[in-house]
Amino acid sequence: MNMYYKIILLVGVLVATGCAVSKNPLRQQVKLLQEGIIKDDTSYVYALPYEEGKTFRVLQGYFTGFTHRERAALDFNMKRGTKITAARDGVVVRAKEDGTLGGLNKKYRSHGNNIVIQHADNSRAGYWHLQHNGALVNVGDSVKKGQVIAISGKTGFAFVPHLHFLVWTSKDGQWQQVATRFQTSKGIKYLRGWKKYRHSPSE
């Protein structure tokens, strides 16, 4: 499938599913945070999960699009082989890199290579669809924000090569996906679908 066909198909999928929005109550909250109607000055500010100076587009944002209707997750559109960096300091609690297959079919889900990093406040960040052998850290490693931890790919349930990034917090023993703030070249933001964000150093 050539690139243009992929893009046309992707836009079609996004348009076709744009109306099917989540009923998750968090969705409305995220929208208000994105629009600045609810202010949040206390939560942790994550780094964009790629190298300084790089710009990538968010394909699917929080609770929108095709596979994120029920997910507080972000898809960064990036070609295979892109360096992925830690969005926050932590310890690696999961690293899978033996998956080889990927595509737009749930049967590929178990192939999705990924890294999960636990932070000091017990929240966790996940980095998905890494290329085969694309995990550059091991379980138990301490990583620093900005450190290169993985190489992107398209393993698992993935239509195009991208990085699926998400953060969970634990509430009463239940893991919940949450939206987080990021440092961008235009200030601290809750990211939105279909927008591009440049990783620039925080002042």
Ligand SMILES: [Zn+2]
């Ligand atoms: Zn995703």
